Amino acid sequence: xxxxxxxxxRIICLVSLSICIIGCTRQQNNRQMTSKRDQISKEIRxxxxxxxxxxxxxxxxxxxxxxxxxxxxSTRPAEVRPGNMPYRSKVGGGxxxxxxxxxxxxxxxxxxxxxIMARTCDFDYDGVGDVSxxxxxxxxxxxxxxxxxxSLEVMDSKEHVIKLDMHSYRELIRKVTSKEx
Amino acid sequence: MKNTACxxxxxxxxxxxTGCSNIESxxxxxxxxxxxxxxxxxxxxxxxxxxxxxxKLYEAVSSINSAGTVTAGTETLLNEWNPSGSPxxxxxxxxxxxxxxxxxxxxxxxxxxxxxxxxxxxxxxxAIRPYPVPNxxxxxxxxxxxxxxxxxxxxxxxxxxNMNTFRGHCRSMILDSFFEDPHVxxxxxxxxxxxxxxxxTATDYDRRSxxxxxxxxxxxxxxxxxxxxxxxxxxxxxxxxxGSLFSSEQQNRGTMMHESGHSLFNLAxxxxxxxxxxxxxxxxxxxxxxGAQTDAPNRHKTVADVVQMGTTGWYKICVSGCQMRVSGLxxxxxxxxxxxxxxxxxxxxxxx
Numbered sequence: 001x002x003x004x005x006x007x008x009x010r011i012i013c014l015v016s017l018s019i020c021i022i023g024c025t026r027q028q029n030n031r032q033m034t035s036k037r038d039q040i041s042k043e044i045r046x047x048x049x050x051x052x053x054x055x056x057x058x059x060x061x062x063x064x065x066x067x068x069x070x071x072x073x074s075t076r077p078a079e080v081r082p083g084n085m086p087y088r089s090k091v092g093g094g095x096x097x098x099x100x101x102x103x104x105x106x107x108x109x110x111x112x113x114x115x116i117m118a119r120t121c122d123f124d125y126d127g128v129g130d131v132s133x134x135x136x137x138x139x140x141x142x143x144x145x146x147x148x149x150x151s152l153e154v155m156d157s158k159e160h161v162i163k164l165d166m167h168s169y170r171e172l173i174r175k176v177t178s179k180e181x
Numbered sequence: 182m183k184n185t186a187c188x189x190x191x192x193x194x195x196x197x198x199t200g201c202s203n204i205e206s207x208x209x210x211x212x213x214x215x216x217x218x219x220x221x222x223x224x225x226x227x228x229x230x231x232x233x234x235x236x237k238l239y240e241a242v243s244s245i246n247s248a249g250t251v252t253a254g255t256e257t258l259l260n261e262w263n264p265s266g267s268p269x270x271x272x273x274x275x276x277x278x279x280x281x282x283x284x285x286x287x288x289x290x291x292x293x294x295x296x297x298x299x300x301x302x303x304x305x306x307x308a309i310r311p312y313p314v315p316n317x318x319x320x321x322x323x324x325x326x327x328x329x330x331x332x333x334x335x336x337x338x339x340x341x342x343n344m345n346t347f348r349g350h351c352r353s354m355i356l357d358s359f360f361e362d363p364h365v366x367x368x369x370x371x372x373x374x375x376x377x378x379x380x381x382t383a384t385d386y387d388r389r390s391x392x393x394x395x396x397x398x399x400x401x402x403x404x405x406x407x408x409x410x411x412x413x414x415x416x417x418x419x420x421x422x423x424g425s426l427f428s429s430e431q432q433n434r435g436t437m438m439h440e441s442g443h444s445l446f447n448l449a450x451x452x453x454x455x456x457x458x459x460x461x462x463x464x465x466x467x468x469x470x471x472g473a474q475t476d477a478p479n480r481h482k483t484v485a486d487v488v489q490m491g492t493t494g495w496y497k498i499c500v501s502g503c504q505m506r507v508s509g510l511x512x513x514x515x516x517x518x519x520x521x522x523x524x525x526x527x528x529x530x531x532x533x
Contacts, residue, residue: 033367033524034203040531041370045326047306049243049251049286052317052403057328061405083406084328086425087530089447093458112424113443118394119456120386120421121439121508129455130386134423137394142405157458 453491
C-alpha cells in the first residue's frame with residue numbers, strides 16, 4: 001500500500017487540534033477559576049488579632065439534652081460566645097436549623113449534620129463506620145445574638161419539624177442587653 | 182487549505198496557552214508555633230509560567246498583651262531574591278536567627294513578581310509561644326478575617342506526652358494534609374489554623390457507655406467560632422465525631438481531611454455504613470440512581486462511574502480512593518466531584 005502523506009498530515013493536524021481544544025478548554029477553566037480566586041482574595045479582610053475583643057462579634061450557644069433520640073430542654077443556661085457564628089451553609093441537606101422572630105418571620109437558617117448523632121469513620125476497625133444517637137449527652141446549637149430572635153426549629157431530612165424551647169436564649173439576651181444599656 | 186487552517190488554529194491555541202500569567206505560591210514558616218528566642222525559617226515555593234523575577238520577604242512584629250490588646254509593628258524588609266534566568270519555579274528560604282521575643286505576633290509577607298510584572302502578596306500571621314491571651318487559641322497560621330475564612334483549631338489531648346511532637350504534627354496537618362489536596366491548596370489562603378492552649382480528652386467510640394463522650398477543653402466557648410475542631414491524641418482509639426468536633430490520632434492526616442470534609446465542606450460519606458445525605462449544590466451522594474447518572478457528566482464523570490454504596494440506596498460517582506471514602510494515616514485527594522463542593526464551600530464562606 002502506498003504511503004499517503006496528505007492523509008498522515010491531516011491526521012496529525014486533527015490530533016493536534018483536538019489536543020489544543022482540550023488544552024484550551026482546561027486552560028479557560030483554570031483562568032476562570034484563577035480570576036474568581038483573585039477577585040475573592042481582594043475582598044478578604046486581613047486578620048486582626050483583636051477580633052475576639054470586638055464585643056459586636058458574638059453569638060450564642062443554646063443547650064439541649066438528647067433523650068430517647070430527641071432534643072429536650074436542658075438546665076444548662078445559654079451562653080454568649082466571642083466571635084461571629086462559624087460558617088454554615090444556608091442551603092443543604094442534613095438537618096436545618098431555622099430561627100424566627102415573634103411574628104414567625106424567619107430570620108435565618110443553616111444546615112448541619114444531625115446534632116444528636118455521633119458517627120465514626122475510623123477504618124482501622126473492620127473498615128466500617130457507625131452512627132448512633134448521643135443518648136444522655138448535652139448538645140449545643142449555635143445562634144446569632146439577635147434580640148428579636150424568639151423561636152427555633154430543627155427540621156430533619158424527612159421534614160420532621162421540632163420546635164425547641166428558647167426560654168434560656170431569651171433570658172440571656174435580656175440580661176446582656178439590659179447590662180449594655 | 183484545510184492544513185493551513187489547522188495550523189493557524191493550532192498557533193492561536195498555542196499563543197492562548199502561553200498567555201497565562203498566574204503565580205502560585207505557598208508561604209510557610211518553621212516551627213509553626215515557635216517559642217521565644219527560637220530561630221524561625223521562612224520558605225516560599227513559587228511558580229509561574231512566565232518565570233519568577235523577584236521575591237521579597239517582609240515582617241511586621243506586633244506586641245500583644247494578656248488582655249489581647251495589640252500594638253501594631255512597622256513592616257520591614259527582611260530579604261530580597263532576584264533569581265537568575267527567571268525560573269518557572271523556585272523555593273527560597275530565609276532564617277530569622279534568634280527568633281522573636283515573647284508576647285509577639287509576627288506577620289510575614291512574601292511579595293512575588295513574575296516575568297510579566299504580575300505581582301502577588303501572601304501574608305501569614307503567627308504567634309510566639311507562649312501566647313499571652315488566656316483561654317484564647319493561639320494563631321499559628323492565619324491569613325485573614327475569621328468571618329471570611331475556614332478556621333481550624335488543633336486541640337491537644339491530655340494523653341500527649343511531647344508537645345513539640347504534637348506541634349510538629351499540627352504543622353504537618355496544615356502542609357501535608359490540607360495543602361496536599363489540589364483543590365484545597367489552590368485556595369490555601371482561605372484557611373486559618375490555631376493551636377489550643379488547653380487540652381481535651383478523646384474517648385473511644387466503642388467505650389462511650391463507660392468513658393462517656395469526648396471531654397472538651399475548658400475554653401470550649403472560645404473555640405466556638407471555628408468551623409473545625411480537631412482533638413488530636415496519641416493513644417490508638419476508635420475515633421468519632423459529633424457537631425464540629427472530631428478526634429484523630431495526631432499523625433492521621435487522612436482522618437483530618439476526611440473529617441474536615443464533613444465539618445467544613447458538608448461532604449457526605451462514600452462508604453457503606455456511613456452518613457449519607459444529598460446536598461442541593463454539588464452533592465457527593467445521590468439518593469437515586471437516576472439523579473447520579475444525570476449529574477455525572479457535569480461532574481467530571483460518566484454514567485458508568487455511578488455505584489451504589491453497599492445496599493444503602495445511596496449512590497456516588499467518586500473513585501474508591503477519594504478522601505470521603507477513606508480515612509486513617511495517609512492523606513488522599515478529594516476526587517473531582519468532592520473537589521467541586523470544596524471549592525463551592527470555600528467561595529460561599531468568603532462571600533457570605
